[in-house]
Amino acid sequence: MARPKKTDVPDTAQAMELSAGAIERLTCRNDIKAQAFLRDTKVPGLRVRVTNTGHKSFVYEAKLNRQTIRRTIGDVRTWTIEQARTEARRLAVLIDAGINPGEQERQQQAERAAKKATAAAQTVTVGEAWLAYVAERTPRWGERHAHDHAVLTRAGGEPFRGGLTVAGPLHPLLALPLKELSTATIETWAQREGQHRPTSARLAWRLLRAFLSWCAEHPDYKTIVPAQNPAKSRRAREALGKAGVKSDALMRGQLTVWFAAVRAIGNAGISAYLQTLLLTGARPGELLGLRWDDMNVQWHGLTIRDKVEGERVIPLTPYVHHLLAGLPRRGRYLFSATDKPLSYPQRPHGKACAVAGVEGLTLHGLRRSFKSLSEWLELPVGVIAQIQGHKPSATAEKHYTVRPLDLLRLHHEKFEAWILEQAGVKFDASTEPGKLRAMTA
Known part of the structure; x- marks a missing residue:
């Protein structure tokens, strides 16, 4: 059989023993095949693949557990034949040991991605983790709870x-690396904040505890924070002090002067808000x-x-219906100046209480008054x-008592009528809502 010429395909x-010339002459018919392979005799498993578009690359092919393993080594324009043979021998050693190079x-x-993520996580700040926490949890929060998270971390100025x-009390902690938010750091923070604003600091501490519990369960942060929540510290709790038991509430005999002062407030929205707060017993933020x-x-609800x-x-x-x-109508909210809800009217309420001679009555005290007066x-x-x-x-109350709205209304309307009577507010319930006619006796 005649030897092929060096100029033949x-x-x-x-x-055959691969050479630069043979690789250069290698072609693939583009009418019947997508690719063709030229095998090397010096390193079994090494091939040159050529596609029907003319692209050529070194590949290694072998059997592992009766399955064909094929790994691309690289472009023939980048890799020399000897470099490709060296890589093919390395792959052969792995396969001989039962290791799939692709799986390896x-x-x-x-592993590299995990190490990179771990390294990046070690540099994450409290503020960055806090933003991720707020973004994930906000859909489950009420407006007031979300507002607390924003206010307590604001930069000020x-x-x-x-x-x-x-x-805000939490703002000094945001720049710290999350890994440095230790028990000692939080105790020092609690000592400082508890001296001049203990009430807001106690709320901030509770939010911080919840945030760190979330971090301990989050895949990106659980390797950074300790398993034991660092905010759950007895010293931090003692440094912030205990909230005093509030007892501010309207007495029966104070209803007349309080209603007169509140109804005299020039802002109709604030006046209606304060009266509704007392008559519904709702939380101020609600x-x-x-x-x-x-x-x-339609259903008076x-x-x-x-x-x-x-x-x-x-x-x-x-x-309450007449008041509301x-x-x-200035937007979506009942009590609003624009399309946003009113701010808490502590100052107007404080002035009205001063006029009425009712000192120290808070907005939450009106909720307490609802329960006390009932x-x-x-x-x-x-x-x-x-x-x-x-x-x-x-x-029994939790699992067996179901009160429909009509039954609640029976008691609630009785309570409202009694409050108005004690306050000396004469109200015609038959008046069309929105056209209130009421006067003090």
Whole structure:
């Protein structure tokens, strides 16, 4: 059989010692095949692959567990023949040991990616993790809870009432690397913040504890933070002190002067808000979040978003209905100046209380007043708890007592009428809502 000429196209059916010339002359018919292989005799398993588009590359092919393993080594323009043979011998050693080179490479890539992620995680700051936490959890929070997270971490320095806002209690911690948020760091922070703003610092500490618990379960941060929550420290808790038991509430005899002062407030929205707060027993933030579509005129109900059940429906009593129907519509919210809810009106309420001679009454004290004043009528405790959004306190109450809105309304309207009577507010319940006619005796 005559030897092929050096100028002939290599016969891919026969193995040969690879050379630069043979590789250059190698072609693949583009009418019947997608690719062709030229085998090397010096290193079994090494091939040159040529596609029907003319692209050529070194590949290694062998059997492992009766399966064909094929690995691309590289382009013939980049790799020399000897370099390709060296790589092919390395792959042959792996396969001879029962190792799939592709699986090994994938494992190595995964390990490198994990090391890179771990290194990056070690440099993540508290602020970066906090942003991820807020973004993930916000859909499950109420507006007020989300607002607390924003306020307690704000940088401060914004113009506010002729001055500048101060940084939130949590803001100094945001620049720290997350791995440095240790128990000692949090205790030092608690000592400092607890000296001049213990109330907001206690809230900040509770939010911080929840944040660190989330980090301990998050795949990106659980290797950084300790398994034991560093914020759960006795010294930190003691440094922040205990919240005092609040006892501010309106007495029966103070209703007349309080209503007179509040109804004299020039801002109709604030006046209606404060009266509604007392007459519904709602949390101050819940009431500020009320929207116009939360008021069901047909069934006389008011839908309130709360922190216990998500939302609850309470009776829309006659006087409250008149107050709300008379408010101007300036956006989505019942109590608003623009398309945003009102800010907490502590200052206008404080001035009204000063006029009435009722000192120290807070907005939450009005919620406390609702519960305290209901004792005069001996209303069912479960009814008051359901209207206020408190958790049931007994098994029978929780699992066996179901009160429809009509039954709640029976007691709630009785309570409202009694409050107005004690306050000396004469109200015609037959008046069309929005056209309130009321006067003090």
